[in-house]
Amino acid sequence: MTVIELRAATKSYPGGVHALRGVDLRVGQGELVAIVGPSGSGKSTLLNLIGTLDRPTSGTVRVAGHDVGALSDSRLAALRARHIGFVFQHFHLSPGRDAVDNVADGLLYAGVPLKERRSRARVALERVRLGHRLSHRPSELSGGEKQRVAIARALVGEPDLLLADEPTGALDTASGEVVMQLVHELHARGTTICVITHDHEIAASLPRRIRFRDGAVVSDSRSGEAAS
Amino acid sequence: MTGRVLKPARLTAADVLRVGAVGLRARRTRVVLSALGIAIGIATMVAVVGLSMSSRADLMSRLDRLGTNLLTAEAGKDALGQEVKLPKNAVAMVERIGPVQQATATAQVDVRIRRSDVVPEEQPAGVTTQAARADLLTALNATVAKGRWLDGAGERLPVTVLGAVAAERLGITEPGEKIMMNSRYVVVVGILSPVELVPQLDRTALVGFPAAEQYLGFDGHPTTVFERSPDASVDDVRAVLARTVMPGNEGSVKVSRPSDALAAKAAADKGLTGLMLGLGAVALLVGGVGVANTMVISVLERRQEIGLRRAIGATRGAIRLQFVTESLLLSALGGTAGAALGAAATFAFATAQGWAVVVPLWSLGGGLGATLAIGVLAGLYPAIRASRLEPTVALHAA
Numbered sequence: 062m063t064v065i066e067l068r069a070a071t072k073s074y075p076g077g078v079h080a081l082r083g084v085d086l087r088v089g090q091g092e093l094v095a096i097v098g099p100s101g102s103g104k105s106t107l108l109n110l111i112g113t114l115d116r117p118t119s120g121t122v123r124v125a126g127h128d129v130g131a132l133s134d135s136r137l138a139a140l141r142a143r144h145i146g147f148v149f150q151h152f153h154l155s156p157g158r159d160a161v162d163n164v165a166d167g168l169l170y171a172g173v174p175l176k177e178r179r180s181r182a183r184v185a186l187e188r189v190r191l192g193h194r195l196s197h198r199p200s201e202l203s204g205g206e207k208q209r210v211a212i213a214r215a216l217v218g219e220p221d222l223l224l225a226d227e228p229t230g231a232l233d234t235a236s237g238e239v240v241m242q243l244v245h246e247l248h249a250r251g252t253t254i255c256v257i258t259h260d261h262e263i264a265a266s267l268p269r270r271i272r273f274r275d276g277a278v279v280s281d282s283r284s285g286e287a288a289s
Numbered sequence: 290m291t292g293r294v295l296k297p298a299r300l301t302a303a304d305v306l307r308v309g310a311v312g313l314r315a316r317r318t319r320v321v322l323s324a325l326g327i328a329i330g331i332a333t334m335v336a337v338v339g340l341s342m343s344s345r346a347d348l349m350s351r352l353d354r355l356g357t358n359l360l361t362a363e364a365g366k367d368a369l370g371q372e373v374k375l376p377k378n379a380v381a382m383v384e385r386i387g388p389v390q391q392a393t394a395t396a397q398v399d400v401r402i403r404r405s406d407v408v409p410e411e412q413p414a415g416v417t418t419q420a421a422r423a424d425l426l427t428a429l430n431a432t433v434a435k436g437r438w439l440d441g442a443g444e445r446l447p448v449t450v451l452g453a454v455a456a457e458r459l460g461i462t463e464p465g466e467k468i469m470m471n472s473r474y475v476v477v478v479g480i481l482s483p484v485e486l487v488p489q490l491d492r493t494a495l496v497g498f499p500a501a502e503q504y505l506g507f508d509g510h511p512t513t514v515f516e517r518s519p520d521a522s523v524d525d526v527r528a529v530l531a532r533t534v535m536p537g538n539e540g541s542v543k544v545s546r547p548s549d550a551l552a553a554k555a556a557a558d559k560g561l562t563g564l565m566l567g568l569g570a571v572a573l574l575v576g577g578v579g580v581a582n583t584m585v586i587s588v589l590e591r592r593q594e595i596g597l598r599r600a601i602g603a604t605r606g607a608i609r610l611q612f613v614t615e616s617l618l619l620s621a622l623g624g625t626a627g628a629a630l631g632a633a634a635t636f637a638f639a640t641a642q643g644w645a646v647v648v649p650l651w652s653l654g655g656g657l658g659a660t661l662a663i664g665v666l667a668g669l670y671p672a673i674r675a676s677r678l679e680p681t682v683a684l685h686a687a
């Protein structure tokens with residue numbers, strides 16, 4: 062089943078910036094995809110389109126069978142709340158609140174009651190091996206731990222699709238490895254995942270790699286059918 | 290993944306409040322400062338209303354106690370500008386008016402008052418002598434602060450009872466001291482408490498009618514007649530009072546109702562109350578601008594938070610609601626503190642004045658209502674701006 066489908070998707074910004082110039086792309090359920098390419102090549106733009114944070118200038122983007130261009134703002138919000146999880150390079154945690162509350166926010170807009178949000182948040186934090194940091198605030202966590210909290214927040218709602226924009230970009234190698242290990246675990250459980258990365262080793266370790274340059278796909282390779 | 294129709298979940302009221310409070314908890318100093326403006330405005334308004342109501346309630350209870358059924362008929366001047374004199378039997382004639390329950394009189398007596406003859410002092414400013422009937426005290430609901438009143442033999446003896454101000458001006462604090470009236474020593478036997486209904490009496494030295502005639506050369510003609518009748522008959526009595534005390538020359542008699550002066554004071558206070566309320570409203574408005582300012586800055590600073598919330602599924606509406614709630618909580622915080630402060634100020638001041646404390650519920654309710662309205666108004670524009678932020682742009686600014 063196709064989870065992500067882009068057809069001739071373009072994205073232009075005022076001033077003649079063409080961030081995406083007609084991208085065709087399909088990602089099936091359960092795939093783990095690396096998106097690579099030089100800076101400014103349109104990787105984040107692509108991820109925003111897939112994550113329905115943005116709409117294409119032309120062409121179509123379908124996520125989980127929904128045509129993103131045809132959905133209202135509130136429907137898109139519901140799609141993100143229930144089916145998509147995001148992880149960003151800069152974590153975006155709420156500074157004054159502890160790990161449990163930060164992770165529980167991942168369920169807030171899906172209409173889950175507070176008690177259940179908190180208990181599921183604890184489970185998610187256990188899964189990213191932060192069971193011993195439940196009541197720590199972001200300022201009391203290392204960069205790698207912060208990113209694991211952000212991953213817990215993204216996965217607490219059991220999304221079908223996880224989108225990560227340079228999740229290891231702000232981390233040292235060891236922390237980055239832990240994060241990628243979690244990504245592989247999620248993949249093993251059937252989650253569809255797209256990861257933007259500048260790290261060649263990480264890219265090489267993923268089953269599928271899509272390479273971008275100047276807003277277009279220049280290569281799309283799989284390392285053996287067995288991987289997906 | 291399903292092709293089901295997507296419907297965003299609604300946050301529960303508790304979640305709306307919780308999310309609205311997140312931004313406040315993270316920035317406490319700023320919250321306190323911007324709530325302070327609202328608090329000052331609301332406190333001013335609640336205190337102004339409370340104090341004016343308390344003072345009015347006090348006045349009303351005084352009027353209740355003193356009665357509003359007292360009328361006075363005072364001798365004035367005739368058509369030629371000559372001082373007229375009421376007939377000696379004026380009180381008896383007034384008593385003959387059907388509804389009249391009580392009538393009494395005082396009379397101006399031309400006397401020179403001094404503290405003593407040793408030091409040639411001037412007559413203390415504003416202290417005059419009046420002859421008073423023994424039943425004057427009960428008719429006016431007045432009381433003696435020290436010593437006794439001119440009843441029994443006191444009415445015929447060369448003794449005096451001083452009004453509160455007169456005693457002070459003469460420097461007399463205890464009964465038993467003497468003052469000079471014309472060239473005769475007169476013993477002060479009593480000092481009155483302030484006479485609320487007829488404050489003019491506070492500045493007089495009162496002497497019994499018979500004593501005034503015998504010792505001070507008084508001709509026995511009253512100058513002011515006081516009467517009380519049942520409340521329902523006050524207007525009827527008023528219509529005939531002048532004619533009764535001065536048949537044929539009623540134009541030279543001034544009839545008045547002393548309680549009207551007290552009621553007029555209550556009305557005069559209203560103007561000041563209005564002015565103070567206006568000041569409170571200005572403070573409140575400035576407070577509202579402060580809240581709006583805080584909210585605008587808050588939205589600018591929290592673009593990333595907004596972008597993240599949109600990414601985890603917040604609709605534009607949810608973002609709008611979050612910031613309106615935040616603004617509402619902020620100003621409700623100020624409003625509640627202000628209402629408590631205003632009520633406390635009213636309590637302290639009214640208690641110090643010896644008034645009963647009245648803090649009308651409508652003023653508290655109105656204050657909080659105004660607060661909420663300001664909260665919504667101040668929060669609406671920043672909230673709309675927040676909801677229009679593109680999530681990608683908001684997340685960008687890392």
Ligand SMILES: Nc1ncnc2c1ncn2[C@@H]1O[C@H](COP(=O)(O)OP(=O)(O)OP(=O)(O)O)[C@@H](O)[C@H]1O
Nearest residue numbers: 074075078079080099100101102103104105106107
């Ligand atoms: N909001 C915007 N307005 C105008 N131009 C934009 C905007 N966002 C991105 N761009 C431009 O679009 C192009 C692609 O940007 P994008 O962020 O997708 O690159 P990227 O591949 O993610 O780069 P990096 O690896 O540095 O993150 C760039 O040239 C960028 O300047």
Ligand SMILES: [Mg+2]
Nearest residue numbers: 104105106226
């Ligand atoms: Mg990028």
